[in-house]
Amino acid sequence: MPVPPPELPTDPATPLAGRTAIVTGSGRNIGRSIALHFARAGANVVVNGHRDRAAVEAVAAQVEAFGRGALVQMADVGDAQAVAAMVAAATERFGRVDIAVSNVSVRRHQPFPEITLEDWDATLRSNLSSAFYLARAVLPGMRAARWGRIIHISGEDGFQGHIANRAHNMVCKAGVHAFSKAIAVEFAAEGITANTVSPGSIETTRDWTQYPANWREMRLGQIPMKRIGRVDDIAMACVYLAGDSAEFVSGQVIHVNGGQFMY
Numbered sequence: 001m002p003v004p005p006p007e008l009p010t011d012p013a014t015p016l017a018g019r020t021a022i023v024t025g026s027g028r029n030i031g032r033s034i035a036l037h038f039a040r041a042g043a044n045v046v047v048n049g050h051r052d053r054a055a056v057e058a059v060a061a062q063v064e065a066f067g068r069g070a071l072v073q074m075a076d077v078g079d080a081q082a083v084a085a086m087v088a089a090a091t092e093r094f095g096r097v098d099i100a101v102s103n104v105s106v107r108r109h110q111p112f113p114e115i116t117l118e119d120w121d122a123t124l125r126s127n128l129s130s131a132f133y134l135a136r137a138v139l140p141g142m143r144a145a146r147w148g149r150i151i152h153i154s155g156e157d158g159f160q161g162h163i164a165n166r167a168h169n170m171v172c173k174a175g176v177h178a179f180s181k182a183i184a185v186e187f188a189a190e191g192i193t194a195n196t197v198s199p200g201s202i203e204t205t206r207d208w209t210q211y212p213a214n215w216r217e218m219r220l221g222q223i224p225m226k227r228i229g230r231v232d233d234i235a236m237a238c239v240y241l242a243g244d245s246a247e248f249v250s251g252q253v254i255h256v257n258g259g260q261f262m263y
Contacts, residue, residue, distance in 0.1 A: 014042030015243035020069075020094040022046040022087065024077045024134065025104035027055035029204040030153065033231035034101055034238050035059055036066075041239050043099065044069035046090045050076050050104075069094060077104050078125035080133040087137035096145055099242045100138045102131035102176065103153045107206075111165050120168050127172035131179055135194075139187065148192035149242045150183055152176040153234070154253065155198055160261055173198075177253055184251030193250035195241045200257020202229040225258035 011017065021038045025031040027049035035045045036059070045063045049056035053074055060070035071093050075082040090097050105127040108119060131152050142148025157166055158173025176196060183194035201219040212218065220226060237254045240246055255261060 011042075015239070015245065016099070017042030019098040019242070020044040020046070020090065020096060021099035021101065021242065022048065022073075022090055022097055022134065022138070023101045023103060024048045024130065025050075026059055027052050029206075030199065030202065030231045030234050031101075031103040032059050033235040034103065036062055037232070037235035037239050038099070038242065039063040039066040039068045039070075041243070042068070043242075044071075044094050046071045046073055046086065046094075046097070048073045048075055048077070048086065048104075050074065077102075077130035077133065078122070080129075080136075083130070083133040084137045087134070087141075091141060096141045097138045098142070098145070098147060099149045099151070100134050101151045101153065101238060101242075102134050104130055105153070105155075105169070105172065107157075107166065107169050109165050109209075110168075112167050115168060123168040124172060127169060128175045128179075131176050135179070135183060139183075139192070142192050143187070143190050146191040148187075148190075149246075150180070150192065150194040151238055151241050152180050152194070152196045153199065154196045156200055156255075156257065156261060159198060159253075159255075159263070162261075180253070181251045188250055191247075193241070193246065195246070195249060195251065196253040197234055197237045197241070198253050198255045198257070199234050200229055200255070200260045202231060202234065204231060219260070223258040223260045227258065229256060229258055 021043045023035045026035040026047045047060045060072045063070035073086045075086045154173045157170045180194040180196045
């Protein structure tokens with residue numbers, strides 16, 4: 001049976017009013033910005049981290065400062081049971097999970113011959129399997145509600161062979177978009193969308209030992225807008241995909257890269 005189009009929120013300033021979102025890896029950088037933009041748009045937010053509880057709690061406090069509900073969940077998203085427990089806790093607190101953003105990833109810079117089996121498995125669990133674990137946990141509730149938004153944060157590693165020594169991450173970043181398409185085609189008739197946001201060069205706190213020494217200069221020379229992206233650029237794309245305004249958008253990727261790559 002076709003899903004009727006949802007009514008748009010009465011207040012366009014809060015397009016996510018009444019929704020609940022899980023954002024993995026939301027203690028800092030892109031995940032933090034997504035969590036705060038979702039809260040500003042009206043959503044309750046489950047703030048997730050793995051090691052730095054203080055950072056996660058600080059983001060949760062900022063979510064609450066917007067007048068929204070916040071739930072701190074320290075969980076390793078590479079652990080299926082931990083992810084299931086996080087979704088169960090969110091459902092108990094807020095009733096259901098409407099929006100799920102898989103954002104966590106590690107970016108090891110390793111020549112292929114130096115990638116161990118342990119490196120490969122750990123990267124896939126963190127960057128790709130985690131998206132499966134989260135979708136698997138939230139989809140039953142979304143199907144019952146006949147509404148849901150699943151968003152995967154990918155990256156240019158998944159679309160361009162633009163940097164060497166990242167075989168494991170390239171596979172994961174391509175994989176999460178393929179996973180978006182699989183969910184999109186299977187659950188579209190139930191009011192559930194799945195999409196990908198692919199950040200380009202973004203200003204974040206990171207381990208610079210995993211990047212070339214001239215990273216900034218090299219990127220600025222490639223970006224037509226002549227600036228490095230902001231985490232808010234990614235978050236605002238996620239707000240669009242999470243709301244009713246994108247209810248006819250599924251299985252797609254939004255490239256947020258200042259024109260560095262054009263498809």
